[in-house]
Amino acid sequence: MPSLKVVERDERRISVRLKGIPAQYANALRRICLNGVPVFAIDKVDVIDNTSVLADEGLAHRLGLVPLKTDLTEFTDAGKIDVEDPANRIMLTLDSGGDFKTRTVISGDLVSEDSYVKPISDAIPIVQLAPGQKIKVEAYARLGRGTEHAKWNSSNVSVLVDADDGNDQILTVESTGSIPPERIVLAGVAELQSRLDEFGDAISKIAAPPPAA
Amino acid sequence: MLVPVRCFTCGNLVADRFAEYKSRTEGGEESGAVLDSLGFSRYCCRRMLFTSVETIRQIVPFYEAIEMRRREVQSELD
Numbered sequence: 640m641p642s643l644k645v646v647e648r649d650e651r652r653i654s655v656r657l658k659g660i661p662a663q664y665a666n667a668l669r670r671i672c673l674n675g676v677p678v679f680a681i682d683k684v685d686v687i688d689n690t691s692v693l694a695d696e697g698l699a700h701r702l703g704l705v706p707l708k709t710d711l712t713e714f715t716d717a718g719k720i721d722v723e724d725p726a727n728r729i730m731l732t733l734d735s736g737g738d739f740k741t742r743t744v745i746s747g748d749l750v751s752e753d754s755y756v757k758p759i760s761d762a763i764p765i766v767q768l769a770p771g772q773k774i775k776v777e778a779y780a781r782l783g784r785g786t787e788h789a790k791w792n793s794s795n796v797s798v799l800v801d802a803d804d805g806n807d808q809i810l811t812v813e814s815t816g817s818i819p820p821e822r823i824v825l826a827g828v829a830e831l832q833s834r835l836d837e838f839g840d841a842i843s844k845i846a847a848p849p850p851a852a
Numbered sequence: 853m854l855v856p857v858r859c860f861t862c863g864n865l866v867a868d869r870f871a872e873y874k875s876r877t878e879g880g881e882e883s884g885a886v887l888d889s890l891g892f893s894r895y896c897c898r899r900m901l902f903t904s905v906e907t908i909r910q911i912v913p914f915y916e917a918i919e920m921r922r923r924e925v926q927s928e929l930d
Binding site for chain 1: 853854855856857858859862863864865867868869870871894908909911912913915916918919920922
C-alpha cells in the first residue's frame, strides 16, 4: 500500500517519505514540485516613467524575479486557466521618486490590487533613485510554470534520495516562499494525476484503429 | 548593477538580506559566519552575496551632483 509520511517540516521546506511508490512516479513528482506547480510572477510591465539609471528592461527583469505569494486554493484548476485573459492578471503598481535624498525603491513599495498576491518580502531592493529621478510602472502578474521561465519555479530545491533502509524514498522540497512547501507536494500530486489522465486520453485516441475500409 | 534578486543557480531569494549582510560584514563580522546566521547554507546562494558589488552606488553620486547643480542654477534664476 503506497503511503506518504512527513518526516520533517518547517515554513520553507518539507521532507516526505514515499513508501511503495515506483521510482519513475516519485521522480515525476519531484520534477513537478520543482517547476510544474503554477505560481504568480510579474510578466508584463508598462513603464510609464523611468528616469533611473536602470534601463526599462532591467527594471522589468528585477520586478519579474520578485517572488509573489500565491494561494492555489483559489485556483482549483490552475492548469486550465487562460493566462492570456486580462481577467486572470493581477496588477501591481510602483510610483516612486522626486525625493530630495537618494532612496532605494523596495518591493514593499509595490502596491498590489490583490490582498494576497504580494511580494514575499518587503525588503527586496528594486532600484536606487537619485534626487530628481522617478519611476512609475504598472506591472502585471500572472500564473505560470517554471518550464516557461525560472521565475515561475515553485521550489528552489527538490531532491529525491533513497531512505536508509533502501526501500523507501525521501522527497525534500524547499519552497521559494510563494507557496507553503506542503501545498507544493499536494498540488504536485494533483498536477501529476491530471497529466497522466491527459496522457492516457491521448494514448487511447491514438490506439483506436481506424475503421476498416 | 544592484544585488541580484535571486540566486542564479537555485532561484532562492537573496536580495532582501543583502543590506544586513553588508552592514554586518562592514562592521567587522566574518562573512562566512554572517551567511550562516542568515540561513544561506548552499554555496550557490552564499556566493551571490559574497561576490556582489553594487556598481549603482558608484553611478548615483553623479546624478546627485547633476540635481544639486540644477537646483543651484534654478535658485539663481529665481
